[in-house]
Amino acid sequence: MNDTVWSYRDSTWSEDRDLVGYExxxxxxxxxxxxxxSTETAAQWLVVDTGFWIFGKKRVIPAGVVVGMDHDAKRVIISMSKDQVKAAPDYEDSxxxxxxxxxxxxAYYEPYAGQDRA
Structure with a gap:
């Protein structure tokens, strides 16, 4: 797998943090x-519950598209637009x-990994 897609730019962003509940x-x-x-060393990602925005679908957000974290505000910032996330493959746990x-x-997220926010 592509390391850029599945790795945080700054490894301290997720270190010893529970990101569940972050916006x-x-x-x-x-x-x-x-x-x-995920807590895997080789590949890290977030599963995001989109609520009613995409009819209750979940999306995998690879660590490589994360451009920032605000732990005080419990917020993760990604490099993608809402439309790009909406067009992403559905996440199915099974x-x-x-x-x-x-x-x-x-393959879908690779073009957005490592980029700055638009």
Missing amino acids: VEADGGSIGTVDSA EWAHEDARLRHA
Whole structure:
């Protein structure tokens, strides 16, 4: 897997932090809250509950698209727009263990990883 997609720019952002409940902000506003966060060393991501914004769908947000964190405000800032997140593949917990699901997500998010916010 592409390290840029699955790694935080600053490793201290997630170090010893529980990110569940943090608001996730894209260009254009909030996309939802962190429902769960990976603790894998090789690949890190957030699962975001979008609520009613995308009809209750969840999205995987790879660590590589995170451009900032405000732990005081409990907010994660990403490099993508709301429309780009909306167009992302749906997250299905039952499929996530399969490598092809992770590769599909990596391919979608790779152009946005490592970029600054629009």
